[in-house]
Amino acid sequence: MNRLHAYRDAGRPLAAPAEDVSTLLAAALQPGAQLSRVTSALEAILALTERGLAGDAPAYAQYQSLLLTLHLPGEARTEATRRWMASQVYSVEDRFAPALPDYSPVSVALFRERVDAEIAARSRVRHPMSLHLFEGTPPREDVRFFLQHHWIRSYNFYSLLAELAFRFEAIEDASVFYRNLYGEAGAEDPSRSHPALLSHLMTYFDIPLRIDFAGLHPLEKAYLNNRIRCVRHPDVAWGLALLYAVESVSCVNHRRIYELLQRMDVPAGPSEFHRLHGTQDEIDTEEMWALIARFAPDESFQRQFMQSLARHFAINHAYFDMLWQQMPGQSSRQA
Numbered sequence: 001m002n003r004l005h006a007y008r009d010a011g012r013p014l015a016a017p018a019e020d021v022s023t024l025l026a027a028a029l030q031p032g033a034q035l036s037r038v039t040s041a042l043e044a045i046l047a048l049t050e051r052g053l054a055g056d057a058p059a060y061a062q063y064q065s066l067l068l069t070l071h072l073p074g075e076a077r078t079e080a081t082r083r084w085m086a087s088q089v090y091s092v093e094d095r096f097a098p099a100l101p102d103y104s105p106v107s108v109a110l111f112r113e114r115v116d117a118e119i120a121a122r123s124r125v126r127h128p129m130s131l132h133l134f135e136g137t138p139p140r141e142d143v144r145f146f147l148q149h150h151w152i153r154s155y156n157f158y159s160l161l162a163e164l165a166f167r168f169e170a171i172e173d174a175s176v177f178y179r180n181l182y183g184e185a186g187a188e189d190p191s192r193s194h195p196a197l198l199s200h201l202m203t204y205f206d207i208p209l210r211i212d213f214a215g216l217h218p219l220e221k222a223y224l225n226n227r228i229r230c231v232r233h234p235d236v237a238w239g240l241a242l243l244y245a246v247e248s249v250s251c252v253n254h255r256r257i258y259e260l261l262q263r264m265d266v267p268a269g270p271s272e273f274h275r276l277h278g279t280q281d282e283i284d285t286e287e288m289w290a291l292i293a294r295f296a297p298d299e300s301f302q303r304q305f306m307q308s309l310a311r312h313f314a315i316n317h318a319y320f321d322m323l324w325q326q327m328p329g330q331s332s333r334q335a
């Protein structure tokens with residue numbers, strides 16, 4: 001990082017023109033690319049990231065796009081390069097992240113109360129999109145739109161579990177996620193893997209399984225990027241907070257979607273993913289909390305956990321507001 005800043009301070013251009021950065025990155029990700037190509041691309045991406053986080057919307061869109069390119073599976077020989085470049089972007093994001101105001105560490109029991117209260121306060125239950133979908137009579141095109149983005153968020157949830165599992169040295173800690181992964185993978189029956197079950201619903205609604213990542217809205221890219229960033233963070237508080245926030249509301253959220261599918265007479269097969277996730281007990285959440293509780297006496301863990309929650313919810317809200325604005329039936333409702 002410092003060396004890269006020094007490059008710029010030594011009179012190098014502050015940033016390559018935005019349209020050139022993708023080309024620079026493509027050159028850097030050629031197998032066997034020279035280090036100078038990698039550092040040139042990284043400098044340009046970090047400059048974009050800084051401009052984007054300082055309020056430059058086109059720069060923000062492009063940095064999220066490039067970060068997603070670094071995050072998505074790619075050429076195996078550039079895996080280490082992509083991970084290292086992404087880690088440098090995270091450092092810039094951390095510099096721009098607002099400090100947590102006046103956080104005072106508490107006992108583990110009080111910490112859970114604080115975390116659960118924060119998650120409850122940030123619930124999307126009263127969001128207008130939730131009211132429209134789950135308490136109204138949404139047109140099929142709106143439900144299809146919502147489910148398409150559900151697929152974009154959820155199809156590779158298992159990879160988040162796998163990434164976070166790697167962060168723990170002790171197998172008894174990591175095993176919380178390996179047990180969860182066993183269920184995600186369909187236990188002894190791959191046809192019951194959760195992505196397979198969810199894909200049946202996509203097929204029923206005629207939603208393509210292939211995702212056009214480049215065409216996603218910047219806020220959706222930011223949402224996906226933050227999930228990956230959190231589970232890769234060397235401080236496990238980031239990933240634990242992200243997954244706890246997702247898992248602890250999973251059952252309620254999926255049950256509401258299942259009930260919507262039932263009202264729409266969606267058959268049992270395509271509805272199975274949501275029936276399963278809307279009825280399973282909370283054992284995963286309790287197991288995860290038991291793991292969190294082992295780290296929670298540490299003050300910096302608590303602080304980072306709350307920072308991770310704050311960032312997740314800030315991105316989450318902006319993302320869901322965007323989905324609500326772009327929902328197909330929205331224009332006719334405003335007319």
Ligand SMILES: [Fe+2]
Pocket residue numbers: 184194277
């Ligand atoms: Fe699942």
